Amino acid sequence: LMQEKIDLFRAEFLELHPYDQARIFEEQEKNVRLLIYSYLAPQEMAEVMEQVDSDRVVDIIGEMLPEFAAKVLEEMAIDDAVDILNDLDDKNMVASFLTVMSKDASEQIKKLLHYEEKTAGSIMTTEYVVIREDMTVKEAMKHLRKEAPGAETIYYLYVVNVDKKLVGVISLRDLIIAEGDFLIKEVMSERVVSVPAGEDQEEVAQMMRDYDFLALPVVDFQEHLLGIITVDDIMDVMEEEASDDYSKLAGFSDVEKLNDTAIASAKKRLPWLIILLFLGMFTASIIGRFEETLDQVAILAVFIPLIAGMAGNTGTQALAVAVRNLSASSSNEKINTKRIIWEEAKTGVITGTCCGILITLIVAFWYKDIYLGGLVGISIMATLVVATIAGAFVPLVMHRLKIDPAVASGPFITTLNDIISILIYFSLATTFMGLLTN
Amino acid sequence: LMQEKIDLFRAEFLELHPYDQARIFEEQEKNVRLLIYSYLAPQEMAEVMEQVDSDRVVDIIGEMLPEFAAKVLEEMAIDDAVDILNDLDDKNMVASFLTVMSKDASEQIKKLLHYEEKTAGSIMTTEYVVIREDMTVKEAMKHLRKEAPGAETIYYLYVVNVDKKLVGVISLRDLIIAEGDFLIKEVMSERVVSVPAGEDQEEVAQMMRDYDFLALPVVDFQEHLLGIITVDDIMDVMEEEASDDYSKLAGFSDVEKLNDTAIASAKKRLPWLIILLFLGMFTASIIGRFEETLDQVAILAVFIPLIAGMAGNTGTQALAVAVRNLSASSSNEKINTKRIIWEEAKTGVITGTCCGILITLIVAFWYKDIYLGGLVGISIMATLVVATIAGAFVPLVMHRLKIDPAVASGPFITTLNDIISILIYFSLATTFMGLLTN
Structure with a gap:
C-alpha cells in the first residue's frame, strides 16, 4: 500500500470518507501508522481521528509526536478533542498539549473539560x-x-x-x-x-x-x-445507552467488545459471577435446611430447576418492561408505582394460574400423583406471582431512590427469585409432607 | 380548557411545539378530541399527528371524518402518512383515503406503500x-x-x-x-x-x-x-431496534408498553413462559433419570440451583456479547466465528477455573467433605466452559443461517444451559458415587 509513494497514497486515501479512512488506518501496524502521521497534515489527521474507535483513540494519540498530537487535537471538532483529553489518564500530557495549542483553542477546551461525564455539557x-x-x-x-x-x-x-x-x-x-x-x-x-x-x-x-x-x-x-x-453525538449516546442497558440485563457492568482478549472478557465477567456464586450458595443453604424433607421425598429435587427457572424467567420479563419504560419516560412524567405494581400483580396471577394448571395436569398424569402435581402447580403459581412483582418492584424502588434501575440486572433478579421460589416450594412440600409420602 | 373559546384554544395550542401538542391531544377524552378536529385545519392537525404515539395513531385516524382524515394524511410528511396507512388493517379504508386525496399525493403514497417493512424503502x-x-x-x-x-x-x-x-x-x-x-x-x-x-x-x-x-x-x-x-427517522429506528434486542434478551417477542393492561401483558409473556415450562419439564425428566443417585445422596439436590444458575448466567453474558457485537458490526465486516468461539472458550476456562476452585474450597469446608467439594467444583468448571461456548455459539450459528441472532433470547439459552449443567453434574455424581457415599 505505502512504500515511498506519498503522493499516490495521499491521492487515494483522501478520496475516502473519513469513516473509511479511520477503518483503514486502524487496521495498519504501528510502524505504518507512524508513517501515516508524517504523510498527513494535522487537519487531515484530525478528520480521521474523529472517526477512530473511542477505545483506541488514547493509544493512538500517545503514538504521535506530542507537538503533532496537539495540532491534531486543535484541528478536531472541539467536543471530540475534549472527549479524548478526558480519557487520557496522564494529566501532565493533557497540560502539555494545552500549552502547545493556540491560546484560543486551549481556552475553549479548558472550559469544556470542566463538565461532568455524561452530562449535556460534556x-x-x-x-x-x-x-x-x-x-x-x-x-x-x-x-x-x-x-x-x-x-x-x-x-x-x-x-x-x-x-x-x-x-x-x-x-x-x-x-x-x-x-x-x-x-x-x-x-x-x-x-x-x-x-x-x-x-x-x-x-x-x-x-x-x-x-x-x-x-x-x-x-x-x-x-x-x-x-x-x-x-x-446524540446517535452515539443512544447507542451507548442501549448497549449499557443491554449489558446490564445480561449481567455485567462494563460493555465488552468483540476484540477484547479472553482475559479482558473474563475480568469483566468474573466479579458478577462470583457475586452470583455466593448468592447461589445462599440458595443452596436454604435447600440444605429442607434436607430432611428431601431425604424422605427425593422426587422433589426433580422440580427444583423447573420452578427456579420459571421464577427467573418471569422476573426478568417484568424487570425488562420496568427498566425499559422507566428509561423511555422523560423525567417530568410521573411514574405511578402503585399502578404498575398492581398491573404486574394481575399479570402474575394470570400467567401463574395458566402455567400452574398446566403443570399440575402434566405432573399428575406423568407421575400418577395428583398431590405431587398439585404441589408443583401451586408452587409455580405462587412463584410466578411473587417473581413478577419482585421483577417490577426492584427497579421501581431503585428509580425512586435515584439509582439507575438498569443496575438491577437480570442475573440479580433471577437469583433473588430462585431463592423466593425455593422457599415457597419447600415450605409447601414440608407442610403437606403427609400427602406426598403416601 | 376548551368550551366554546375556539380562538383562545387555537392561540394557546398552536404556540406549542407539535410534540407537546400531541401529548396534550392524546390525554384528552374522545369527545374533546372530536372537538379539536373541528377547531384545527388539516395542516395543523397533520403536525400533531406526526408526533402522536404510533400505537394510537390508527385509532385516532379512525375517529376522524374520512374526508378530514384524508386531508390530514395528505398534509403529513409523506413517510409518516405511509406508516399509518401501512398499519391500517382495513384496506378499503386505505383505498377510500387515496381516492379522496389529490392525484399527485395519492400516487406518491402508492409508490411508497410497496416497500417491505423495516427496509430503507419503507x-x-x-x-x-x-x-x-x-x-x-x-x-x-x-x-x-x-x-x-x-x-x-x-x-x-x-x-x-x-x-x-x-x-x-x-x-x-x-x-x-x-x-x-x-x-x-x-x-x-x-x-x-x-x-x-x-x-x-x-x-x-x-x-x-x-x-x-x-x-x-x-x-x-x-x-x-x-x-x-x-x-x-433513524433515531426512531435505533430506539426501536434497541427495545427489540432488549425485549428478546428478556424473553418476549413483542415490546410491551407501560400502559398495556395486565391481560395484554400476560398474552405477550405467556407463549414464552409455556415453551419454557415444557423445556423445564424436560430438565425435570433428566433429573428424574438420576433418581437413584438422588435417593442415595440427597445432598446433591442442594447444589442444583447453584450449578444451573451459574450456567444460565454465564451463558447469558456470552450471548449478550455475541448478539450486541453482531448487530453493531456492519454487514460487510466478516465475522470470524472460529476466533470468537475460541476466545469465548478461553474466557470460559478462566472464569470456570476461578469459580470452580472457589466453590470447591467453600463446599469442602462447609460440609467437611472434600469429595463433595471437588464434585461441585469440577461440575461448575465444566459447566461454565460449555455454557459460555453455547452462549456464543447459538447466536453465531443463527447469524450464519441469516436468522436474527437476537431471537436466541436469554431464557432460551438459560434453559439450554440448565439442561447441559444438570447432565454434567449428575453424570459426574453417578460416576463417582462410591466416593460420596463414604
Missing part, C-alpha cells in the same frame, strides 16, 4: 454560529458564510440578545426563505427549547428524538448560551 | 430537493428557495444527471459558501454514499451513525434516486 460543542436578534437577515447570511467553515452545524442558528441570553432560534431553511431586510427577531421562533449544562445525556437524547431536533442549545442558569449539542 | 421520504448537475449555484439556490417549504430536509442536496441517476451530493453549507456562477458539478462531492431500497433499516441506521450523515439517499438498481432517509 457532549456539547462550542463551535456553532450565533447571531444577534438585531441583525437583518442579510447581515446574518453574511455572518453565516464567514463562520460556516469552522462550525459543526449551521442548520440551526441560535439567536441571542445584547446580554448574550438565548432568545430564539431560526433554521437555515427559514433564513433562506426570509426576505433580506427583516430583522432576525421578526423572523425567528421564540419557542426555543434548551437544556441546562448539567442535564443527563440520556434525557437530552430522549428530547432530541421526541422533538426531531438536529441540534439543541445548552445554557447556564442565567439562560446564557454555552454551546450546542448536535444530532450525530 | 422509511424513506419522497419530499426532498433534487438538483441537476448542470445548474449553476445561483440557479440551485433559487430552486431551493422554491422547494424548501415542502421538503423534509434541505441540508443535503442530491445531484442527478440528465438520466436522473444520482451522481453527487452537496451540503447546504457548501452551497452557501460557493460562488454563484460555478456549476453544481464543479462544487459537489462525488463521494456520495447511497443505499438500495431493499436494505435493512438497522444497516441504514448503523451507516448513518458511522458516517455522521443527516440524510442518506435511497436508489434503485440503476442508481436512480428514489427518496431520502432523514436522521429523525
